[in-house]
Amino acid sequence: MKQEFLDRLANTVDAICASPRVAGYLIGYSSKGSARFTAYRPHGFQHFVILADGLSQKDALDLEEHLHMRIEADQAALSYQKYREKSRGRHHRSSGGITSEDGMNHCVYMACWEDT
DSSP: OHHHHHHHHHHHHHHHHHHHHHEEEEEEEESSGGGGGGGGGGGTEEEEEEEEEOOOOHHHHHHHHHHHHHHHHHSSSSSHTTTTTGGOOOOOOOOOTOSSSSSSSSEEHHHHHHHH
């Protein structure tokens, strides 16, 4: 992936984190697109942003890992401070679930919640 693309996505994460309405968030991988949000709603996540879609499984997993590493690299940044606390620390690369590796149907998303 091109550095310009990676920087743009990182800037998007930073911009969303800068909102005082965003209390916390996490970054994830899915092959189910926005349907993945249904799993987060019962846990208090109110927003779901697809950062990149139409990716191969490898590219989506690489992108998810890149964003995690960037967030972890600067613990003074708002993007780290607002990251879901129990998900901080060493990144565990997704196994890709039970879906097929084939196709360009994989995405990387940001799920957020607000203070209530």
